[in-house]
Amino acid sequence: MSRMRNILEYLEESTERFPEKTAVTDGICAYNYRELSMRSRRIGSAVAARCKQEQPVAVLAEKGADTLAVFLGIVQAGCFYVLMNPELPLARLEQVQQVLQSEYIVTDREHRELAAQILDEDRVLLVEDLADTEVNDILLTGRREKSIDTAPLYANFTSGSTGQPKGVVVSHRSVLDFIDIFTELFGITSEDRIGNQAPFDFDVSVKDIYSSLKMGATLVIVPKQLFSQPAPLLDYLCDNEVTVMIWAVSALCLISIFHGLDYRTPESVRKVLFSGEVMPPKHLKAWMEHLPEADFINLYGPTEITCNCTYHRIDRNRDYSEGVPVGCAFPNEHVFLLDDNNQEVTKPGIAGEICVRGTALALGYYRMPEQTAEHFVQNPLNHCYPELIYRTGDLGRYNEQGEILFGGRKDYQVKYMGHRIELEEIERAMENIEGISRACCIFDEKKSKLYGFYMGEMEKKELHHLMSSNLPPFMVPGALRKVEQMPLTKNGKTDRRALMEKHAKGARS
DSSP: OOOOSSHHHHHHHHOOOOOOOTEEOOSSEEHHHHHHHHHHHHHHHHHHTSOOOOEEEEEEEOOOOHHHHHHHHHTTTTTTEEEEEESSOOOHHHHHHHOOOOOEEEGGGGGGGHHHHHOOOOGEEEHHHHTTEEEEEEEHHHHTTTOTTEEEEEEEOOOOOTOOOOEEEHHHHHHHHHHHHHHHHHOOOOTEEEEEEEETTHHHHHHHHHHHHHHOOEEEOOOOOGGGGGHHHEEEEEETTTTTEEEHHHHHHHHHTTHHHOOOHOOTOOOOESSSSSOOHHHHHHHHHOOOOOOOOEEEEOOOGGOOOOEEOOOOOOOOOOOOOOBBEOOOOEEEOOOTTOEEEOSOOEOOOOOOEEOOOOEETTTTTHHHHHHHEEEOOOOSSSSSEEEEEEEEEETTTOEEEEESSSSEEEETEEEEEEEHHHHHHHHTTTTEEEEEEEETTTEEEEEEEESSOOOOOHHHHHHHTTTOGGSSSSSEOOOOOBOTTSSSBHHHHHHHHHHHHHHHH
């Protein structure tokens, strides 16, 4: 068998094996493999007639079966897709488009007006119209013949310290390499029903989508509104007989916090893979007690290295009171620690920055060469030939078993609600508001809470409203504090520790 070079080969092989099997369902709409393949080819023919190969195509839509068909259609056209989440403020979506400069936005009738605010109306394409296009086999075959495995497949936008969101561009090759290993390592099969929790602009969903397509499994998209209703959420998981959950830690904790598992346990689940944040031991214990036969796996890795670079299988007989390790590297990925002098850390207990090399690395940030050069750098341990590594900015250390333990952030980037956030971007957004002279944002890891301190006359309520209209909800501090002046360190920088101490003192008094 020849080596794959395009993820559409996953779809085609599964369509050949399981044409009538449900490929994707979102509770309202469902497609079998034959239907999904045909729908994507229709959409692809329409996109290919308008867009050049390897162009970005924005998709403004909620996650769903039709959105997946659009993604695959864009790939059929030899282009790459970028989801714009309609829940984000218009200002944020405009920022994404400013970086992306997509010539078209694909959307549905529900979001047509919003799309027209981002791009001219004649550049807005409706899914319903695209799906009615006749398949152009010659055009699609021509695009496929010209495709290479390092061509971009998708871009996900993350927070950026410059105030501009960064588009992480990931290639077919990186996803193919990762998913081939991922499905084999964790025993995902055609019998599985993968319960998708993550939004489609979050790379956790990449594992759901492509594991399903590769194995001929069924992707069960969980409607987002269910995540505020634990009982209906569990009913949905049980009724849809979900077998695999690849979820963010915060979503699993949502269920255990409200004792949802006592209401109904999804007994069909045989694998729970979690990532995004540190899993609290008591919540892990609750899940393991309710699913005594299931495998639990901790996954770690930023968007820039294609989903994950390390994993740890939970041992039910092990004491995790000191925290769950992020574990060891996936096959074909080299994960190592560098100290402040760019020397490799090998001894247990010594902190170093987690770095990654291998095929898994993203192509870089879209239209951002400076930021790309800052994070995707020459391997300092290799002076013989060009070799890029990705510096995660995360700290780690080895335990006595040689496993990596996560040790927080090296810089002002934090992990909050499963998202990687640049504190500087929040500060910049605050200071851009008229009436705010200085701002400082601090993340309290123990409480998992964002604090925003500011100097200015504005009331907290008004500031919160203005920030909410410019930033995603997960980037708006839960607590805003007005201060008379910003305390400074002896080096003239904002003294973050003094700010938090002053806040804590004020809260006690």
